Amino acid sequence: MIGVAVLGSTGSVGTNTLRVLARHRDRFRVVALTAYDSADLLKRQAREAGAAFVGLVQGTGVAGTGMGEGCLVEAATHADVKIVVNAIVGAAGLPATLAALRAGKRVALANKETLVMAGDLVLEAARRGGGEIVPIDSEHSAVLQCVTGARAGTLRRLILTASGGPFRDWPAERLAGATVKEALNHPTWRMGPKITLDSATLVNKALEVIEGHFLFGLGYEAIDVVVHPQSIVHGLAEFTDGSVLAQVGFPTMELPILYALTHPERLPDDGTRRFDPVAAGPLTFEPLRRDAFPAFGLGVNAGCNGGTAPAVFNAANEVAVEACLAGRLAFGRIPDVIARVLEAHDVQPAGDLAVVLAADRWARERAEAACS
Amino acid sequence: MIGVAVLGSTGSVGTNTLRVLARHRDRFRVVALTAYDSADLLKRQAREAGAAFVGLVQGTGVAGTGMGEGCLVEAATHADVKIVVNAIVGAAGLPATLAALRAGKRVALANKETLVMAGDLVLEAARRGGGEIVPIDSEHSAVLQCVTGARAGTLRRLILTASGGPFRDWPAERLAGATVKEALNHPTWRMGPKITLDSATLVNKALEVIEGHFLFGLGYEAIDVVVHPQSIVHGLAEFTDGSVLAQVGFPTMELPILYALTHPERLPDDGTRRFDPVAAGPLTFEPLRRDAFPAFGLGVNAGCNGGTAPAVFNAANEVAVEACLAGRLAFGRIPDVIARVLEAHDVQPAGDLAVVLAADRWARERAEAACS
Numbered sequence A, B: 001m002i003g004v005a006v007l008g009s010t011g012s013v014g015t016n017t018l019r020v021l022a023r024h025r026d027r028f029r030v031v032a033l034t035a036y037d038s039a040d041l042l043k044r045q046a047r048e049a050g051a052a053f054v055g056l057v058q059g060t061g062v063a064g065t066g067m068g069e070g071c072l073v074e075a076a077t078h079a080d081v082k083i084v085v086n087a088i089v090g091a092a093g094l095p096a097t098l099a100a101l102r103a104g105k106r107v108a109l110a111n112k113e114t115l116v117m118a119g120d121l122v123l124e125a126a127r128r129g130g131g132e133i134v135p136i137d138s139e140h141s142a143v144l145q146c147v148t149g150a151r152a153g154t155l156r157r158l159i160l161t162a163s164g165g166p167f168r169d170w171p172a173e174r175l176a177g178a179t180v181k182e183a184l185n186h187p188t189w190r191m192g193p194k195i196t197l198d199s200a201t202l203v204n205k206a207l208e209v210i211e212g213h214f215l216f217g218l219g220y221e222a223i224d225v226v227v228h229p230q231s232i233v234h235g236l237a238e239f240t241d242g243s244v245l246a247q248v249g250f251p252t253m254e255l256p257i258l259y260a261l262t263h264p265e266r267l268p269d270d271g272t273r274r275f276d277p278v279a280a281g282p283l284t285f286e287p288l289r290r291d292a293f294p295a296f297g298l299g300v301n302a303g304c305n306g307g308t309a310p311a312v313f314n315a316a317n318e319v320a321v322e323a324c325l326a327g328r329l330a331f332g333r334i335p336d337v338i339a340r341v342l343e344a345h346d347v348q349p350a351g352d353l354a355v356v357l358a359a360d361r362w363a364r365e366r367a368e369a370a371c372s
Helices: A012-023 A039-049 A070-076 A091-102 A112-129 A138-147 A193-201 A203-216 A254-262 A294-305 A309-325 A331-344 A353-371 B012-023 B039-049 B070-076 B091-102 B112-129 B138-147 B193-201 B203-216 B254-262 B294-305 B309-325 B331-344 B353-371
Strands: A002-007 A028-035 A053-056 A065-067 A083-086 A106-109 A132-135 A155-162 A223-227 A233-239 A244-248 B002-007 B028-035 B053-056 B065-067 B083-086 B106-109 B132-135 B155-162 B223-227 B233-239 B244-248
Touching: A002 A012, A002 A070, A002 A091, A012 A028, A012 A039, A012 A083, A012 A254, A028 A039, A028 A070, A039 A053, A053 A070, A065 A070, A070 A083, A070 A091, A083 A091, A083 A254, A091 A106, A091 A112, A091 A132, A091 A309, A106 A112, A106 A254, A112 A132, A112 A203, A112 A309, A112 A353, A132 A138, A132 A203, A132 A254, A138 A155, A138 A203, A138 A233, A138 A244, A138 A254, A155 A203, A193 A203, A193 A309, A193 A331, A203 A223, A203 A294, A203 A309, A294 A309, A294 A331, A309 A331, A309 A353, A331 A353, B002 B012, B002 B070, B002 B091, B012 B028, B012 B039, B012 B083, B012 B254, B028 B039, B028 B070, B039 B053, B053 B070, B065 B070, B070 B083, B070 B091, B083 B091, B083 B254, B091 B106, B091 B112, B091 B132, B091 B309, B106 B112, B106 B254, B112 B132, B112 B203, B112 B309, B112 B353, B132 B138, B132 B203, B132 B254, B138 B155, B138 B203, B138 B233, B138 B244, B138 B254, B155 B203, B193 B203, B193 B309, B193 B331, B203 B223, B203 B294, B203 B309, B294 B309, B294 B331, B309 B331, B309 B353, B331 B353
Parallel strands: A002 A028, A002 A083, A028 A053, A053 A065, A083 A106, A106 A132, A155 A223, B002 B028, B002 B083, B028 B053, B053 B065, B083 B106, B106 B132, B155 B223
Antiparallel strands: A155 A233, A233 A244, A244 B244, B155 B233, B233 B244
16 A cells, blocks of 8 residues: 655645545545645545544644644655655645655656756755655646656657647737636636636746656757647657657546556556547647747746746746636736746855745745735 | 568569668668569669569569579578568568467568458568568557556557548449559559558458457457548547557658667668648548458458458459459459359368468359459
């Protein structure tokens, strides 16, 4: 029995994870669950899964609970846990990722922001502690599945697909007036509000490019993005001989979650809709409109600049998204906020966590100011 | 340096193979070449590649040549050869495949007919002799690339793609009057005349289903075919967890040939067009019209029946195709000829080669009679 901690269990990836785990109780045991402030749902989940440890970051009302931010690290380093599913949204997931990796756990990572903020530090923690990172993001799971079994050094290029979000074909001038409500209406994926907004600005895709750089060790020139509105081809891997493998399927998070738990093995599972290319309909691909979605280029540039730049990009975006969801910032202004913070930032090498966290704090303050 | 024999070097797969080998002279050495009767081209190829052994099945005029059918086995078992590229068309390739496998060689197999005729015997020869079969067919190469590195027993289903051939969308009544010239005009692949006709009747796809059964050890109920007119997705593998991998790319035989030479490794190669999903255009998938292409179902049924049935299906088809190319049989009558021969056949277990060859001879005689 493999012990699993699910951080962020009440969110979209968290509930999908519990559904997958419920189908495989013979193999996995839910040891720890944490949530931000959804106490009622967390209590119900803990009862159903029989979790030994329950953590609530904000609020009260869950008996026998770890409280506050510290409960995340507590859950992530629990002695009975082998796999930590990190489904926390945003930078808040970083300490738990680092702690789990240092403790030699596998981190099934949906919290791409932590890898973006501090990729080198996260990889180093894994190396030192004997932990490993397995992506849950469907695009990176796709690539991982394509390269599993391939010889080291034979991966030449990644192609990450992007649905293009709800504004894929909107003219730039119309985009300027897009509302949050329109942005939250994703065409192919049902996800939490933060990642859905990130998909509408294509910030999410920039974060994934940076994530791909760290996960697969490729330079940014070897990571392409192509818009694929149907979200059927999740990611492609080009090898040194020119051959390209892809992972395909109807959109579901359950499959990449299951794979992150079992990689490099696979478990028999009938819980997801069987793929049928005919029912999938025509698959189309188009270039990403960088002009219409300037936040994408800002993110990729931040990745290329390295050091603290990706952390600053991420922090500025988190603040802008929060302001946007709270009605304090127009959707169309998110890229401006990010751009202004990045312009003002003096990039530092991200050699230790204090530098990264300082850059993150600095960027949040700047972004808050830029939002008002 | 890995010694390579190319059987059928003057045909379509053969010339593609020599092009690939010419790019990798540091790794591969052409030891032996054979052709059916194209003496001039064979001589030129042998000179350019510096082949030590040259074999011509039919005709004269090549100095220092092995002559007659025996030259195929001679080339396939040459002491300096490690990989035999079997690009012979039809049943004539069987003895060389068996001999090479018994001698412990890798057979890079474009000659799917031999696996269809005598799949169990071919697999047994490989087991006993320590040889191995690696497919060159783009569909099977795709699947092999998808499953390389996967744990045994995790492949659940194959999906082979079919371009649908030149008559993909022809109504059945129009198909009855299709000419050989029209059948030879394949929409996406440039190939030799036999396989091109087989693609027009979809016999080729039935042969590939049978080939897939033997190569990947799946039952026929686990092998699906889907029509994909663009020939970009070459084959798909569904795993036990429901995940599906695919190999994709612009149509070229050079890539599967290179992979058959290097599997499970890959060699850096820039000789093929880099894949670009946008340039590939929309990818569409549709069900195979079994009613319009009855030869497909005949072949799959023969595969399910097993024993000598696939050999009889193959032999009847070879005779019908030859008659068709010679102008002795209307294109539309190929399925009738195959059906009549299969109906008259009393299926035997294919436990030894003599039984298979007898069934093959019997079917050829029957088919000749049915063609006239």
